[in-house]
Amino acid sequence: MTVRLDVVSIFPDYLAPLDLSLIGTARRKGLIDLQVHDLRDFTHDRHRTVDDTPYGGGAGMVMRPEPWGEALDHVLAQGPADAPPHLIVPGPGGVPFTQAMARDLAQQPWLAFACGRYEGIDERVYDEAREHMPVSVVSLGDYVLNGGEVAVLAMVEAIARLIPGVIGNALSLVEESHEDGLLEYPVYTKPPVWRAREVPEVLLSGHHAAIARWRRDERLRRTAGRRPDMLATLDEQDLDARDRQV
Numbered sequence: 001m002t003v004r005l006d007v008v009s010i011f012p013d014y015l016a017p018l019d020l021s022l023i024g025t026a027r028r029k030g031l032i033d034l035q036v037h038d039l040r041d042f043t044h045d046r047h048r049t050v051d052d053t054p055y056g057g058g059a060g061m062v063m064r065p066e067p068w069g070e071a072l073d074h075v076l077a078q079g080p081a082d083a084p085p086h087l088i089v090p091g092p093g094g095v096p097f098t099q100a101m102a103r104d105l106a107q108q109p110w111l112a113f114a115c116g117r118y119e120g121i122d123e124r125v126y127d128e129a130r131e132h133m134p135v136s137v138v139s140l141g142d143y144v145l146n147g148g149e150v151a152v153l154a155m156v157e158a159i160a161r162l163i164p165g166v167i168g169n170a171l172s173l174v175e176e177s178h179e180d181g182l183l184e185y186p187v188y189t190k191p192p193v194w195r196a197r198e199v200p201e202v203l204l205s206g207h208h209a210a211i212a213r214w215r216r217d218e219r220l221r222r223t224a225g226r227r228p229d230m231l232a233t234l235d236e237q238d239l240d241a242r243d244r245q246v
Ligand code: SAM
Pocket: 089, 090, 091, 092, 093, 114, 115, 116, 117, 118, 119, 120, 121, 138, 139, 140, 141, 142, 143, 144, 145, 146, 147, 148, 149, 151
């Protein structure tokens, strides 16, 4: 199955990295059909204007609704009216983007992304879009970017690697940070000693149960140290007697 992704932006070149690495390969293999649309193609004035001053006053500019309306109509027209895309609008005021959300979105056949700039998009665009498709405003984190493009790059990368076939070894996705409420354990490769620093002995032992226990201990320690908020939400039933000692 091909997953369709449409991105609307005033800086289509910003999305060029999506031609590289695993996502570029997935596109060439036909696993992902990614189309980037220039919002300015949906303007009709000489200056290709997409913004204007805010009603009510205040600093900055707001994206005008007309080009957005036409751009989203154009995206919608690419597929069946009874199966529209899920529209993701990046914004610092949105719900936080998480691994669980990436997993959910990776199962959808068609996603569209609307990259805002300036002070954001005229609110009527959201109201209008909701009449035609599901709309989610999604935040990358509690900080403010200049535009939605960087957020879309991050979200598309997190979503695309969960689409079946994009990552060669699906097992590598299972034990990652944020998959089960714990951060990942530290990882090592060759050589066994580097600048007098040794790889933990247990990893060289070949003792699978001991390695699994060491990794679990490290995940718990790391999560407690860096993300106590995550540890606090772990289900008590998922902890064994040894976990509680770590
Ligand atoms: N005035 C807006 C506010 O305070 O909510 C911020 C606008 S920001 C300068 C311009 C655009 O960057 C937003 O429309 C959004 O597309 C994007 N953006 C900024 N911060 C973001 C974040 N944390 N997550 C996702 N998108 C973000």
